[in-house]
Amino acid sequence: MSPSTATATAAAHPATAATEPLLRISGLSVAYGRRPGRAAERVLDDVSLDARAGEILGVIGETGSGKTTLARAVVGLAPVVEGRITVDGEEVTGLRGRPLRELRRSGRIQYMFQDPLRSLDPDLTVGEIVGEPLTVGTGTERGERAGRVREALELVGLPAEFAERTPGRLSGGQRQRVSLARSVVTRPRLLLADEPVSALDASNRNHVLLLLDELRRSLGLAVVIISHDLSSLAGIADRIAVLYRGRLVEQGPAEDVLTSPLHPYTALLTASAPSVRREHRITPAQLRPRDPRPEWTLQPPADACVFAHRCPFAGEDCRQAPAAAAHGGPARTVACHRAADWRERLTADAL
Structure with a gap:
């Protein structure tokens, strides 16, 4: 990262007290399928966890454990029936309508999807894709947007000329870097990464994980990585939360959880x-x-x-x-x- 970029990102992210989680989830329950005469099916039940600025929290569990639902609940895409979610001290539980749109437009929370090929518009250039979050309400001027896009590409290790390419001309690892650049271009406080390396080969998987590790340190991000693969979390997660059938069965420092469950x-x-x-x-x-x-x-x-x-x-x-x-x-x-x-x-x- 260049000195100017480091200065800009540091100014955008004031220090957060170590004792105050940036993301706090308390007693969260999510249910789907609520209909007259039919009980809703709970896919998350009484889950409580938190993540601090500059920290990576790994959420692990097999398919159907509720990992993705947890992340979707934070951004208002899952029906919360109980519990509370706060981000940077502001409650975001069950936001709908205008409050939800304003939260998304603020760019403070970003969601990184697991399949970069499907989540990137093939008809747009990389520059348009990365800059898109800046055009939907953040108040960023056109001239500033171009600079922010270059900065984001630099952060993820892509040359500025990649801004003129389309996703079809990129490798899988490069597409995931573009997805990551789009996620950090708004200088968010919280990044939710849903299976960010599951579609990549071993080499690209390691590169993307190292990028996430570097970005959380340089930008002061709180990063929540959703994964079914413990090996992808072992090297970078500070803490790990284990979900099974919608219940949180264990959480703690990553090394302790992995070596002594x-x-x-x-x-x-x-x-x-x-x-x-x-x-x-x-x-x-x-x-x-x-x-x-x-x-x-x-x-x-x-x-x-x-x-x-x-x-x-x-x-x-x-x-x-x-x-x-x-x-x-x-x-x-x-x-x-x-x-x-x-x-x-x-x-x-x-x-």
Whole structure:
């Protein structure tokens, strides 16, 4: 980054107190399918987490866990039924109509889509695509827009002449860089990146992850990365939140969560990711249910732990009440009835 760019971005992002999260989500529940005579299906249930300026929060979970819904709720694209969302101290929960349009036009929150090929208009040039967020209400003059576009391209490592190209003339990695440039051109406070590297090969994946890491530091961004791949978060996330079937089962500092998981589902994820460094020697085979309940396979009862149907350590208490989030150590929480003893039981069974 050039000195002039660094000065401009620093001025645009005043320091945020370390104790005050830039994004705060409290007791969030989202439900779809509400109709007369039919109960809505909750896809997120009582989720609480936060992200600070200059920090990367990784949200991990398998397909259907509610990861993307969480990000969409922050930008007003998912039906919130309970809870509260604040960004930079301002409540944005369930915004509709003019307040939602004003939030989007302000550029303070940006959403980075996972498929750059589908999210970039093939008929526009890169310059038009990157500058588009500046034309929908930020008050940026035409002359300033050209400079901001060049600055954004520079930030993501693309030459200024790329502004004249169209997406069809770019590689997959270059298209994702353009998508990232469009996301930061408004100098946002919060960036929500939905599976930002899932469509890329290994080389481009690493480049984009390193860019996200660099941008959060240089711009003071709070970045939330939605991913199903632990290996893509292991090197850059400061903290990790683990979702399973709409419930937050564990969160904490990334290294602690990856090397010493407190929830059996987190352990299953880490054991299934060979590239993730971990202290435990738990294998996926050890985490197979010993007494599976076929009737719970598709949907466990609402009054049970959401992971009880897959957990080899589940007891009657797990099948009779959902697990509430509890303190699991410094800056860690876990929602598991057996968090205190399941790893000891694994060790004892192996003897």
